[in-house]
Amino acid sequence: MNTTIYDVAREAAVSMATVSRVVNGNPNVKPATRKKVLDAIERLGYRPNAVARGLASKKTTTVGVIIPDISSIFFAELARGIEDIATMYKYNIILCNSDQNKEKEIHLINTLLEKQVDGILFLGGEITEEHAEQFKHASVPIVLAATVDENKQFPSVNIDYQQAAFDAVTELIERGHERVGFVSGPIDDPVTGYQKYTGYKEALKKHSLAFDEQLVAAGENTYDDGLEAVDRIMKADQMPTAVFAATDEMALGVIHGLQDADWRVPDDVEVIGFDNTRLATMVRPTLTTVVQPMYDIGAVSMRLLTKYMNQEDVGDHIVELPHRLEYRMSTRA
Amino acid sequence: MNTTIYDVAREAAVSMATVSRVVNGNPNVKPATRKKVLDAIERLGYRPNAVARGLASKKTTTVGVIIPDISSIFFAELARGIEDIATMYKYNIILCNSDQNKEKEIHLINTLLEKQVDGILFLGGEITEEHAEQFKHASVPIVLAATVDENKQFPSVNIDYQQAAFDAVTELIERGHERVGFVSGPIDDPVTGYQKYTGYKEALKKHSLAFDEQLVAAGENTYDDGLEAVDRIMKADQMPTAVFAATDEMALGVIHGLQDADWRVPDDVEVIGFDNTRLATMVRPTLTTVVQPMYDIGAVSMRLLTKYMNQEDVGDHIVELPHRLEYRMSTRA
DNA sequence: CTGAAAGCGCTAACAT
DNA sequence: ATGTTAGCGCTTTCAG
Secondary structure (H helix, E strand, O other), X not given: OOOOHHHHHHHHOOOHHHHHHHHOOOOOOOHHHHHHHHHHHHHHOOOOOHXXXXXXXXXXXXXXXXXXXXXXXXXXXXXXXXXXXXXXXXXXXXXEEOOOOHHHHHHHHHHHHHOOOOEEEEXXXXXXHHHHHHHHHOOOOEEXXXXXXXXXXXXXXXXXXXXXXXXXXXXXXXXXXXXXXXXXXXXXXXXXXXXXXXXXXXXXXXXXXXXXXXXXXXXXXXXXXXXXXXXXXXXXXXXXXXXXXXXXXXXXXXXXXXXXXXXXXXOOOEEEEEEOOHHHHOOOOOOEEEXXXXXXXXXXXXXXXXXXXXXXXXXOOEEEEOOEEEOOXXXXX | OOOOHHHHHHHHOOOHHHHHHHHOOOOOOOHHHHHHHHHHHHHHOOOOOHHHHHHHHOOOOEEEEEEOOOOOHHHHHHHHHHHXXXXXXXXXXXXXXXXXXXXXXXXXXXXXXXXXXXXXXXXXXXXXXXXXXXXXXXXXXXXXEOOXXXXXXXXXXXXXXXXXXXXXXXXXXXXXXXXXXXXXXXXXXXXXXXXXXXXXXXXXHHOOOOXXXXXXXXXXXOHHHHHHHHHHHOOOOOOOXXXXXXXXXXXXXXXXXXXXXXXXXXXXXXXXXXXXXHHHHOOOOOOEXXXXXXXXXXHHHHHHHHHHHOOOOOOOOEEEEOOEEEOOOOXXX
């Protein structure tokens, strides 16, 4: 049997209430009795039972995090930002991988709610009607991070993916390229696909360049798909002289695919990636890429969630973090 | 107010016990009444409170995972293995980053125990006396993964790091190299440093090669430290013709450092890494490396933990997974 | 400043 | 097959 607050109370010859007070740092305890209690706790090796506390107080100091895949460099970095801030605010994190699978996501939300988490951080592809329904019925605050919510009906933190893609492609165009390839994950993936795709097309249009289906390769966001994308776009009737890849990992694939086929980067083809993961400096040439502050997105979203959980006033429910281009060697100086 | 089991009981005109039975899939319920209850649950939108259940049943179906840094490729992959198996056995995971900081680790163990996790998975550097003390007093099973426990007093899953390093270095030596560099994280880190260092020295000794301090560079396990290591070891009085790096990330640094200084890999210098993270195929030349089954270590350790939690019979408390060399292009065919 | 007592929502005997 | 009844360990009024 573990020792309980009752045992401590008896040992210290006070009431449970008093023990509870000292354990919770309530100032209304005479120093002398506080000491008595502390001693008893020490002597008995008492450790408060957070489950009982949770039941009584209706707070678990635990938040649920639904993430597509913790083994992805991108999400792992985000997760670290989340965890650090959570720790700072004394929360623990229940981490769940969803693989962006809607069924799983819905199921996980339910599980987390059953576990009485104080809040949920949702990272994923997209918010569907069904997600929205769930979220609305949740009794705790929910914040989205790196997740597209068309209707902007839930608090979220993001960067402007479309604008970021637009900026990157514009940079390429302004360097004189008229044939810019686009390599991405599934186009129907809201963040890694669609938004960047739209930004890409906008940039072309803005500069009166024709859109060419042959310069587009949509794979699965992996290195190998980047590699393969090269096969496809370099076979276009008119080859691209620059490539914008939707993730750094794909960009590495593109660079190596290009090099394997004896093209030189950046001399023959310039390449820009997206995310600025640690991978970007781990290639030759190093990768020029759109900086997405992953750690910060995680940190800020967690911070936002803590505010909701404490019912603090929140300014903007939708926060958009800045992005920028980091110039490295995969583009010409 | 959320709806409780009591509300459901009233709505279905049965007792709480019966509701509890159907919620928990107890077969001793007449189909008809089961349906009545299910309907009531549906109608009320009832969602069981896991905290209350936890308090009453003394099981939370949650396990704590203490991990050095989730943003590391290596640990993220391990975490994925852990989470997948946990999900399979209906457990959730409370994920905590320790940064291998002993204070934090001890503190986290306590927090997790307070939260009444059903078990703990500990990944980290090393088990000290103090850790051991904590573990012994824990009321739940603890399994170590990718963590060195000198006294082998706790259940754990690992590969034989020393042997693996020995094998890699031996491979290099048998290819005719007499000057093999060793690049690693802090030598005093049990897994990434000491064990591999020992394996390295053993291999030299076995083949009657002299140990040369100048060929050893211990940094911080990062890409940049790999890069810098090259500066050091290539300045040795007699340069190495092969390098064994303790992690893939360092190995990438070494390869690029070498290439930046106009050495050719593998022609001038052969390189072998360690881990077989996804990075290994994301370099040119692709990296020959020691395969450490990260996902499996995570999965197996979680599986082991479930056995302890279910008080099942466990065969070996210490499991050692196999390692092997994966030959790629950073070594000559 | 301290204590008594009523739950929090559920499970687990024990009855029936 | 179903109901009754204690708790699980803690927080939280409410008194004093």
